Ligand SMILES: NC(=O)C1=CN([C@@H]2O[C@H](COP(=O)(O)OP(=O)(O)OC[C@H]3O[C@@H](n4cnc5c(N)ncnc54)[C@H](O)[C@@H]3O)[C@@H](O)[C@H]2O)[C@@H](O)CC1
Ligand SMILES: Nc1ncnc2c1ncn2[C@@H]1O[C@H](COP(=O)(O)OP(=O)(O)OP(=O)(O)O)[C@@H](O)[C@H]1O
């Protein structure tokens with residue numbers, strides 16, 4: 001697996017930037033070559049890609065007739081409020097389409113009938129704005145393999161307070177947790193809530209990344225050194241895994257940075273991040289279950305994250321081939337099965 005250590009990343013970038021600037025002025029053709037070399041160095045080679053794909057394949061559980069319902073994943077989604085009902089639906093249905101057996105959505109009362117009406121596949125609990133929300137969710141925790149916190153959660157104080165309690169209970173049970181969207185808003189208010197929890201994965205978009213950075217490092221993000229920035233943020237959060245979404249997805253646990261540059265498309269409709277966080281909920285469970293033996297010693301959380309990013313981008317690519325500018329997240333979700341087979345089925 002290609003890794004870039006913290007020091008090497010920063011030093012490499014600085015040296016290339018300096019050389020580049022000097023050469024651009026004196027010798028433009030070499031400048032272009034250098035830039036290409038640097039971008040190749042930052043990205044993974046085809047061989048690295050193949051290795052990573054193989055690691056993801058290793059964690060995918062076999063489909064056999066010996067299993068019972070639930071074994072391949074019981075995933076909880078914490079989110080859904082009056083304004084946002086699509087996001088928890090996208091995350092939940094994506095988890096199922098990737099291969100989870102059951103998905104439970106814990107949402108605000110008003111959002112529940114709406115989410116249920118989108119799909120009979122999701123189990124929906126209208127508890128998140130109740131006074132005993134933490135106890136209600138806690139009852140289910142022993143039966144859940146992973147929690148995805150944040151899609152469509154909103155920023156209401158009562159909901160956020162309840163989610164704080166749910167996160168504490170989840171950590172106490174050592175359950176893996178993917179934190180996205182407004183869950184990241186909460187973490188930016190209170191980073192201690194997740195600091196050092198080794199089964200947490202944060203999936204910020206650009207805005208969410210800046211918010212987290214400013215909250216934790218009290219300075220503006222260095223927009224020129226993406227690789228160095230994600231390493232630093234992960235380290236400042238106690239080496240938890242961070243997935244920074246963007247033109248290229250960067251994934252780090254503060255020790256190494258993986259890059260996912262799977263071809264997607266130029267279509268940026270809302271909900272793609274929800275597909276990613278829902279998929280990651282299942283894949284992180286699979287990866288932890290498989291253990292480091294199957295991931296060749298690499299962090300199972302990094303492997304799961306890279307797998308979910310690759311899958312999301314492939315869904316985006318496939319849907320865009322069919323629908324172009326009119327592609328929506330629903331079209332991407334319809335591609336999960338074929339994208340998964342193409343990438344991960346041997
Ligand atoms: N159908 C739905 O119910 C959806 C609900 N969503 C929910 O909406 C809530 C707010 O999420 P947001 O992502 O809007 O909140 P953010 O606070 O992260 O983003 C605010 C704004 O930043 C901008 N932004 C995002 N990425 C950017 C980039 N790379 N460069 C420049 N600007 C960028 C976007 O225009 C966005 O409106 C969350 O609860 C989220 O889950 C979204 O998931 C989209 C779909
Ligand atoms: N410029 C880009 N080019 C290619 N893919 C991108 C680009 N930006 C984001 N993506 C991909 O889109 C997916 C979602 O990322 P995005 O930044 O849109 O998340 P988000 O803002 O949280 O989405 P959501 O609307 O669900 O909240 C990720 O898998 C990411 O790889």
Ligand SMILES: [Mg+2]
Pocket residue numbers: 180181205273274
């Ligand atoms: Mg989002």
